[in-house]
Amino acid sequence: xxxxxxxxxxxxxxxxxxxxxxxxxxxxxxxxxxxxxxxxxxxxxxxxxxxxxxxxxxxxxxxxxxxxxxxxxxxxxxxxxxxxxxxxxxxxxxxxxxxxxxxxxxxxxxxxxxxxxxxxxxxxxxxxxxxxxxx
Amino acid sequence: xxxxxxxxxxxxxxxxxxxxxxxxxxxxxxxxxxxxxxxxxxxxxxxxxxxxxxxxxxxxxxxxxxxxxxxxxxxxxxxxxxxxxxxxxxxxxxxxxxxxxxxxxxxxxxxxxxxxxxxxxxxxxxxxxxxxxxxx
Numbered sequence: 001x002x003x004x005x006x007x008x009x010x011x012x013x014x015x016x017x018x019x020x021x022x023x024x025x026x027x028x029x030x031x032x033x034x035x036x037x038x039x040x041x042x043x044x045x046x047x048x049x050x051x052x053x054x055x056x057x058x059x060x061x062x063x064x065x066x067x068x069x070x071x072x073x074x075x076x077x078x079x080x081x082x083x084x085x086x087x088x089x090x091x092x093x094x095x096x097x098x099x100x101x102x103x104x105x106x107x108x109x110x111x112x113x114x115x116x117x118x119x120x121x122x123x124x125x126x127x128x129x130x131x132x133x134x135x
Numbered sequence: 136x137x138x139x140x141x142x143x144x145x146x147x148x149x150x151x152x153x154x155x156x157x158x159x160x161x162x163x164x165x166x167x168x169x170x171x172x173x174x175x176x177x178x179x180x181x182x183x184x185x186x187x188x189x190x191x192x193x194x195x196x197x198x199x200x201x202x203x204x205x206x207x208x209x210x211x212x213x214x215x216x217x218x219x220x221x222x223x224x225x226x227x228x229x230x231x232x233x234x235x236x237x238x239x240x241x242x243x244x245x246x247x248x249x250x251x252x253x254x255x256x257x258x259x260x261x262x263x264x265x266x267x268x269x270x271x
Contacts (some may be wrong), residue, residue, distance in 0.1 A: 048196055049144040050224075052155025103198075108253060133253070135155070 002054065002101050002134035004040060010098025010104075011038050011058060011130060018091050021062075021079075033065045033123055034075065036088070047133075053103065056132040058066040060088060060107075063116065063125045072124040080110050080126055088128045143224035148207060149217050156204040159194035162220060162234055164266055170246065189262035191218060191238055196243075196253035208256060211240040215263060229270045236266040 005025075012025035015036045022035040028110040031037060042057040062079045078086040089107040096105050113126040145154045167185030198204040215237050221229040238260040248254050 046142050048155050048158045049142065049146070049153075049160075050154040051142075053196060077258070108251065 002056075004042050004043075004108070005099045006054070007056060007098055007132055007134060008038050008040065008058070011060065011092055011099050011132075012036075013099060013102055014092050014094050015060065015088070017094060018079075018086055018088070020087070030119060031063055033063045034079075036079075037061045037063070041129075048065070051135060053133055056134065058130040058132060060092065060128040060130060061125055062088060062128070063118070064125045066122055066124045076113065076124050076126055080113065092128070092130055097100075098132065102132050105130060105132040107131075139223060141222065145219075145221035146226055147221075148211065151207060153195070153204055153207065154246040155240060156198055157193055157194050159192075160220060161192040162189065162266070164189040164262075168204075172267070173260075187265075188236075189236065189266050190259055191220075191262060192257070192259040193257040195258070197247075197256055199254075204256075205245055208240075208243050209245060210260075212243050214240055216240050216260075218260075227269060227271060231270075233269045234266060235269060236262045237264050238262050 001066045008025045012096040015021065020034065022032060024031070024035060024037045027037055027039060037060070038057065038059065039059050047053040047055050052090050062076065064072050064075045078084060079088050081087045082089055093105065093109050098105060104115045108129045108131050110126055110128050116123050116125040142154060144160060144211045145152055146157045146160055164187060164261060166187045168182040169185040171183050172180045217235070218238050219233055219235045221231065227233045238265065240260055242258055244256045244258060247256060
């Protein structure tokens with residue numbers, strides 16, 4: 001079985017190619033936007049006989065500052081885009097083996113675009129689902 | 136072990152294990168039902184077993200790497216392959232049998248799936264000859 005921490009770090013490494021975006025492979029106590037946080041949501045074991053494949057569902061939560069509403073949304077939009085230097089999907093899939101630790105990975109969707117409250121501060125955030133196949 | 140969850144099934148094609156690319160297997164054997172109904176059977180049909188046959192259905196997760204699953208399956212296309220299935224893994228024993236037979240690999244599906252799907256091959260092959268159940 002793949003080391004989950006290595007898969008998590010592989011996603012973080014790919015995200016780190018986005019200019020100006022902080023990346024955390026683990027959930028920080030006090031995130032400092034703009035930041036992408038990699039979280040593990042689900043593991044499905046026994047996808048092939050003899051533990052030939054395990055499926056991991058990660059989410060990447062991207063949080064941006066909300067000092068100026070329009071600027072915040074414009075920034076978040078660029079992360080949600082399917083193309084461009086800031087596209088989360090392109091960055092995560094820039095090395096689909098996550099440094100050789102996975103068979104393949106794909107960013108399947110973006111959900112939960114909206115405000116989040118962290119330590120009494122309102123931010124704008126969106127979540128990206130990442131499906132990782134490994135053994 | 137009594138009732139069993141399938142996790143460690145071993146599937147071999149011509150002696151090469153492809154288990155770690157297989158997520159489903161079904162081996163089916165059937166026999167023709169030859170009718171022997173005659174007068175005096177009290178209105179009920181009667182049968183005897185006739186010729187036997189079988190098929191195997193395998194669901195593969197494809198791998199296009201050199202010498203990996205796709206190359207193995209495609210090289211078997213239109214040939215007779217020896218298929219060995221160990222439902223309870225190896226080694227073989229009285230409670231961990233193996234089923235062995237030859238099958239006509241008359242179909243493959245090198246590319247199957249929509250965008251974003253896992254590459255799969257879901258194949259059913261016709262068994263040619265006997266299916267043997269071994270315990271040693």
